[in-house]
Amino acid sequence: MNEVFEGFTRTGPLMEAASYPVWAQQLISDCAPSKRRVVEHELYRRMRDNTLSPRTMRQYLIGGWPVVEQFALYMAQNLTKTRFARHQGEDMARRWLMRNIRVELNHADYWVHWANAHGVSLEDLQAQKVSPQLHALSHWCWQSCSTDPLMIAMAATNYAIEGATGEWAAIVCSQDTYANAFPEEGRKRAMKWLKMHAQYDDAHPWEALEIVCTLAGPNPSRIIQADIRKAVCKSYDYMFLFLEHCMEIERGGTKEAAAQLQPSYA
Numbered sequence: 001m002n003e004v005f006e007g008f009t010r011t012g013p014l015m016e017a018a019s020y021p022v023w024a025q026q027l028i029s030d031c032a033p034s035k036r037r038v039v040e041h042e043l044y045r046r047m048r049d050n051t052l053s054p055r056t057m058r059q060y061l062i063g064g065w066p067v068v069e070q071f072a073l074y075m076a077q078n079l080t081k082t083r084f085a086r087h088q089g090e091d092m093a094r095r096w097l098m099r100n101i102r103v104e105l106n107h108a109d110y111w112v113h114w115a116n117a118h119g120v121s122l123e124d125l126q127a128q129k130v131s132p133q134l135h136a137l138s139h140w141c142w143q144s145c146s147t148d149p150l151m152i153a154m155a156a157t158n159y160a161i162e163g164a165t166g167e168w169a170a171i172v173c174s175q176d177t178y179a180n181a182f183p184e185e186g187r188k189r190a191m192k193w194l195k196m197h198a199q200y201d202d203a204h205p206w207e208a209l210e211i212v213c214t215l216a217g218p219n220p221s222r223i224i225q226a227d228i229r230k231a232v233c234k235s236y237d238y239m240f241l242f243l244e245h246c247m248e249i250e251r252g253g254t255k256e257a258a259a260q261l262q263p264s265y266a
Contacts, residue, residue, distance in 0.1 A: 007088050007089075007214065007217060008021060008213045008214050008216075008217050008218045009214070010210050010213070014203060014206050014207065014210065015202070015203065015206045020209065020210070020213050021213055021217075021218045021219070023216075023218075023219070023220060023225050024209065024212075024213050026225075027225070027228060027229055027232065030229055030233075031160075031229060031232045031233050031236065034232075034233045034236035034237060034240070035160075035163070035164050035167075035236050037236075037240050038164045038168065038236050038239045038240050038243065039164055039167040039168045039171065040171075041168070041240070041243045042243075042247060043056075043060070043243045043246055043247055043250075044168045044171050044172055044243075045171070046250075047172050047178060048171055048172045048173075048174060048175060048177065048178055049177055049178070050177050050178045050181045052250065053250055054118070054119075055249065055250075056246055056247075056249050056250040057118050058118060058119070058120055058124075059130055059134065059246060059249055060246050061111075061114065061115045061118060061120050061125070062115075062120060062124055062125055062127075062128065062129070062130050062134075063130045063134030063135070063242065063246070064111075064134075064242075065111065065115070065125040065126075065128070066128070066135065066138035067137055067138045067141060067161070068107060068108055068111045069108050069111075069125075070138060070141070070142065071104045071107070071108075071141075071157070072101045072102075072104035072105050072108070073142075073145075074141050074142065074144075074145040074153070074157050075097050075100065075101050075104060075145075075157075075158070076097075076101060077145040077146055077153070078093065078097060078145055078150055078153050078154055078157075079093075079094065079097045079098065079101070081149070081150040081153075082094040082097075082150065087215065088214055089150075089151070089211055089212075089214035089215030089216075090150070090215070092210070092211045092214055093150060093154065093211045093215070096207060096208075096211060100204070107193060107196065107197075110192045110193035110196060111125075111193050112125065113189045113190060113192060113193070114190055114191075114192070114193045114194070116190075117182055117186055117189070117190030131245065133241065133242070133245040134242060134245060134246075136238050136241060136242070137235075137238040137239060137241075137242050140156075140234060140235065140238045141156070141157055141161070141235075144156040144157065144231060144235075145157060148231065150215060151211075151212045151215040151216050151224075151228065152227055152228055152231045153231075154208050154211060154212055155208070155209075155212045155228045155231050155232050156231040156232060156234065156235045157235070158204065158205065158207075158208035158211075159205045159208040159209050159212060159232065160205075160231070160232040160235035160236060161235050161239065162204045162205045162208065163204075163205030163208075164235075164236060164239060165197055166197050166198065166202055166204070166205065169194050169195075169197035169198040170198040170199075172194055172198070173191075173194055173195060173198040173199075179191050212228065216228070
């Protein structure tokens with residue numbers, strides 16, 4: 001006989017915090033400062049204004065590639081945690097993950113186009129000649145999706161990372177300065193990853209939050225609430241550390257930056 005779970009069914013608009021349980025509203029509030037320092041980071045303002053150095057842009061694109069390339073794999077790992085008709089939340093996650101894995105595969109193609117527009121080849125992306133600090137975010141995502149329960153792993157990746165990414169991409173695309181720096185014939189291709197995330201993915205983190213809430217129910221234990229909050233904030237924190245290291249490269253002198261660009265095994 002199937003175990004009976006206390007369920008949650010959203011009744012309000014998808015993209016309004018008030019549509020979710022009180023504990024989820026508190027989660028959004030508690031994690032907001034960590035999210036804000038990612039979304040409002042100086043690097044994205046400089047990217048919007050097209051004032052980042054080519055060296056920093058190169059490291060950003062190469063260092064970010066593992067997360068983009070593996071995002072579909074994170075979702076596939078979470079898909080293996082589901083079983084049909086065992087729980088309403090698992091059924092929602094199962095359908096949502098199956099539908100969106102293919103979308104993430106396309107996003108990897110768009111990242112390659114973006115990198116190519118900056119003179120970064122697929123071979124450069126695959127070689128990953130960047131400092132270890134730029135790999136921490138991808139390692140965290142893999143760890144969470146391979147070891148954490150479904151609700152926590154989806155909160156860490158599909159809710160936290162996709163949500164912050166959609167917001168910072170919107171900031172970069174909020175004016176045309178960066179886009180206009182690309183030659184007109186290749187501009188649309190170069191900007192597609194950013195445009196897709198700034199305009200298309202807005203609903204994804206809210207859909208992920210709805211799944212997390214359906215899995216956790218309206219009144220999860222304090223331990224579960226704390227674990228979800230910790231995972232979400234940890235994703236934001238690793239994103240922030242990634243950006244801070246890129247800005248260290250941006251601000252550093254030639255010798256200091258060169259030392260940071262190459263790992264010891266390169």
